[in-house]
Amino acid sequence: MKRSLAQNGLLTLKGIAMGAADIVPGVSGGTIAFITGIYEELISSINNINLGALKVLRKDGLKAFWQHVNGTFFLFLFVGIGVSVLGLAKIVRYLLENEAVLTWSFFFGLIVASAILIGKTISKWTIPVITAFAIGTIAAMYITSIETTASVSGNWYIFISGCIAICAMILPGISGAFILVLMGSYHIVLKALDNKDIMTIAVFLTGCVVGLLSFVRLLKFLFTKYKELTIAVLTGFMIGSLYKVWPWKVNVGDAPLVVHSDGREDWMMTNVLPQDFAGDPKLIFAIGCAIIALILVLGLERLGSKKA
Numbered sequence: 001m002k003r004s005l006a007q008n009g010l011l012t013l014k015g016i017a018m019g020a021a022d023i024v025p026g027v028s029g030g031t032i033a034f035i036t037g038i039y040e041e042l043i044s045s046i047n048n049i050n051l052g053a054l055k056v057l058r059k060d061g062l063k064a065f066w067q068h069v070n071g072t073f074f075l076f077l078f079v080g081i082g083v084s085v086l087g088l089a090k091i092v093r094y095l096l097e098n099e100a101v102l103t104w105s106f107f108f109g110l111i112v113a114s115a116i117l118i119g120k121t122i123s124k125w126t127i128p129v130i131t132a133f134a135i136g137t138i139a140a141m142y143i144t145s146i147e148t149t150a151s152v153s154g155n156w157y158i159f160i161s162g163c164i165a166i167c168a169m170i171l172p173g174i175s176g177a178f179i180l181v182l183m184g185s186y187h188i189v190l191k192a193l194d195n196k197d198i199m200t201i202a203v204f205l206t207g208c209v210v211g212l213l214s215f216v217r218l219l220k221f222l223f224t225k226y227k228e229l230t231i232a233v234l235t236g237f238m239i240g241s242l243y244k245v246w247p248w249k250v251n252v253g254d255a256p257l258v259v260h261s262d263g264r265e266d267w268m269m270t271n272v273l274p275q276d277f278a279g280d281p282k283l284i285f286a287i288g289c290a291i292i293a294l295i296l297v298l299g300l301e302r303l304g305s306k307k308a
């Protein structure tokens with residue numbers, strides 16, 4: 001698809017939004033891709049990266065290969081994601097550490113609004129569609145409520161972790177980083193990045209590539225053959241993930257789940273009502289943040305209605 005400079009700029013902005021979402025535990029960049037109207041193109045473009053693409057490169061040259069894999073799309077999208085991750089990571093981390101309730105309220109409102117907008121694309125809520133929605137909701141609630149982690153090391157497990165985490169990352173509503181925490185691989189990958197452990201990083205990235213290229217083929221098939229059922233499941237994923245982003249939480253257990261190199265601790269958390277929160281629930285401000293998120297999603301949805 002040929003785009004104008006303005007459309008490529010808009011695509012970069014969508015990448016920035018995706019990157020911002022991927023920074024946050026429990027929030028998926030796939031959700032942002034969906035509500036901004038680029039999710040299906042993203043899946044289709046990744047699906048085009050295959051042996052056929054190599055044949056095109058060998059037979060017709062670099063220009064034809066670039067067009068085959070939708071290279072311009074990836075270029076501007078990943079520029080946006082990169083800028084966002086590098087520029088916003090510290091800001092988002094600060095907000096999560098110092099204004100957790102308000103930050104989670106914002107993301108809670110964002111996901112609610114996103115699920116509503118995506119659910120509206122389903123033309124008819126038949127029994128199979130409702131069943132698919134329920135399955136997605138229950139699955140996401142189960143995944144995000146697990147309070148135990150695996151404790152396995154070895155390159156094979158890091159490879160599997162990469163495969164599964166990247167699949168979660170491109171699904172609306174499921175956080176790849178959270179899946180790593182559940183599998184007990186989060187601290188291993190983080191330590192490898194801190195120590196520049198090239199072997200572990202390479203094994204993890206190889207798993208990501210294998211998982212991504214395999215999983216998108218399934219998604220492409222599902223969108224082609226069972227689009228409304230697929231959308232219903234993904235909408236359910238987002239509704240189910242609200243359990244994870246509920247703003248009012250308290251620590252579970254007596255020891256942190258992960259202790260970072262800077263001394264910061266991550267705990268398993270459980271949801272409580274605002275009145276049972278151990279601190280100021282900031283209820284009025286929390287509602288305000290959720291409303292702001294709703295307005296933002298409506299704006300992103302309008303961007304998605306444009307050709308990008």
